[in-house]
Amino acid sequence: MSIPQNLTILGATGSIGLNTLDVAARHPQRFRVFALSANQRIDELAELCLRHRPRYAVVANAVQAEVLGRRLESGATEILLGQPGLERIAAHAETDCVMAAIVGAAGLVPTLAAARAGKKLLLANKEALVMAGPIFMEAVRTHRATLLPIDSEHNAVFQSLPDSFPGDLGGHGIRRILLTASGGPFRETALEHLQNVTPDEACAHPNWAMGRKISVDSATMMNKALEIIEAHWLFGATPEQIEVVIHPQSVVHSMVEYADGSVIAQLGNPDMRTPIAHALAYPDRMEAGVGSLDLARVGRLDFATPDLVRFPALRLGYRALREGGTSPATLNAANEVAVIAFLERRLPFLGITSLIEAVMNELPPSPLASLDDVLRADAAARAHARRWIDAMTVRK
Numbered sequence: 001m002s003i004p005q006n007l008t009i010l011g012a013t014g015s016i017g018l019n020t021l022d023v024a025a026r027h028p029q030r031f032r033v034f035a036l037s038a039n040q041r042i043d044e045l046a047e048l049c050l051r052h053r054p055r056y057a058v059v060a061n062a063v064q065a066e067v068l069g070r071r072l073e074s075g076a077t078e079i080l081l082g083q084p085g086l087e088r089i090a091a092h093a094e095t096d097c098v099m100a101a102i103v104g105a106a107g108l109v110p111t112l113a114a115a116r117a118g119k120k121l122l123l124a125n126k127e128a129l130v131m132a133g134p135i136f137m138e139a140v141r142t143h144r145a146t147l148l149p150i151d152s153e154h155n156a157v158f159q160s161l162p163d164s165f166p167g168d169l170g171g172h173g174i175r176r177i178l179l180t181a182s183g184g185p186f187r188e189t190a191l192e193h194l195q196n197v198t199p200d201e202a203c204a205h206p207n208w209a210m211g212r213k214i215s216v217d218s219a220t221m222m223n224k225a226l227e228i229i230e231a232h233w234l235f236g237a238t239p240e241q242i243e244v245v246i247h248p249q250s251v252v253h254s255m256v257e258y259a260d261g262s263v264i265a266q267l268g269n270p271d272m273r274t275p276i277a278h279a280l281a282y283p284d285r286m287e288a289g290v291g292s293l294d295l296a297r298v299g300r301l302d303f304a305t306p307d308l309v310r311f312p313a314l315r316l317g318y319r320a321l322r323e324g325g326t327s328p329a330t331l332n333a334a335n336e337v338a339v340i341a342f343l344e345r346r347l348p349f350l351g352i353t354s355l356i357e358a359v360m361n362e363l364p365p366s367p368l369a370s371l372d373d374v375l376r377a378d379a380a381a382r383a384h385a386r387r388w389i390d391a392m393t394v395r396k
C-alpha cells in the first residue's frame, strides 16, 4: 500500500477548505491532513484540529494562538503565526499537496511559496494568479510545481483539453475556450432595482454555496472577469480565444472548442467536491461524495450571451487582460476594497464596478517584473479605492 500524501490546506475554515477536508476524509489511505490555516474562525479551526490532528495549525496572531492552544491542549498540533507560518506550511519539506483556498490577495505569498517549493498545488485562490500571473507561472515552470485548477470552469477546461496539452492554446488544433457563467442572483433583476440590492441578496447564489466575497463577485460577474484572466494564464489563451456564455443551470462547467468544430464539455452537479476530488486524485479518479447527474430532472440546458450593460465587470476583465502589466492587480485590489465596502453597506451594489473602473482610469498599467511590483500595484489601488469611497461618504 502506498504512503498517504501530506495535505496542507491554506484557508481550511472556508467553503473550499471544508469541502477539501470532506473529500480527503473519504480517503484516509490516500491523504493525511498535515497543516491547516484560518484567519478569524478559531473555534472552527479548533474543531478541525481535534478531528483531523494536523501537525501544524496557522492563525493570524498571538492572541488567537493562545485561544487555540487552550482548546487543543494535547500538543499534537504545533501552532504557527501569520504570513511566515503560512509560507512555512505551504513550502514544508513534508508537504506533498497544497490546497490554496485563502480568499483574495492575502493568499498570494503563501500560494507562491508552494509554487516555488515545487508542490502539487491545487489553486482555488484565483486572485493570486490574477494579480501576479507572469511571476506565478514562471515560478510553477522553474520549480516544476504541478498546478491543478480548482475553479470549476478551469477544472472543466483542464478536463476537456487533450492529455498532451503543452500549456499553450496556440497551434494545437484548439480554437477557443468557452467559460460558462450562471449569471448569479441578479441575472433577471430589473436594472433599476440593482442599485438597492443588499449584501444578503447578493450572497444568495442560485446554484453554489460559497464564501461571501466570491458570492458578491458572482453577482457583479467580476468573478467571471477574474476567471477570464485566470484562463489566460492557466491555458495560454488570448483574450479573443476566451468567450463567456451564460448558462443558468450550472451543469456544463465549461468547454473547449477544437479546430474541426468539436466542442468538448465537462458536466456534473454543481458541487465543488468534484473539481477538488479530480485535482486531489489526479491523474486517477476517486469518489467525491457527489451524486449522479440526473439530466432528465435538469430537463433543459440554456445558454445566452452575457449582457455587458448589466455586467460591466466583464468588459473591465477583458480590458485588464489586454492592458497587461499591473492592470489585473489594480482591478483585483480595487474589487476587494469595493466588495468589503459593499458588504459593510458603505457602497451600493452598482458602485462596485464604477469604483473599479475609476481606479483603473486613475492608475495606468506599468510593467510587472517582480513580486514587489505586484504588491506596490495592489497597495496603490487599495489606497485609491479607499479615498474614492471616503470621498463618496463625505459627499452623502
Ligand code: NDP
Pocket (backbone or CB within 6 Å): 010, 011, 012, 013, 014, 015, 016, 017, 037, 038, 039, 040, 041, 042, 100, 101, 102, 103, 104, 106, 124, 125, 126, 127, 150, 151, 152, 208, 209, 210, 211, 212, 213, 214, 272
Ligand atoms: P471563504 O470566505 O469561505 O474562506 C476563505 C478562507 O480564507 C477562510 O479559511 C478564511 O479564514 C481565510 N482567510 C480570509 N482572509 C484571510 C487572511 N487575510 N489571511 C489568511 N487567511 C484568510 O472563501 P471560499 O472558500 O469561498 O473561497 C476561497 C477561494 O477559492 C477564493 O479565492 C475563491 O475565489 C475561490 N473559489 C471558491 C469557490 C467556492 O465554491 N467557494 C469556487 C471557485 C473558487 P477564516 O474563515 O478563519 O476567517
Ligand code: MG
Pocket (backbone or CB within 6 Å): 151, 152, 153, 227
Ligand atoms: Mg468559478
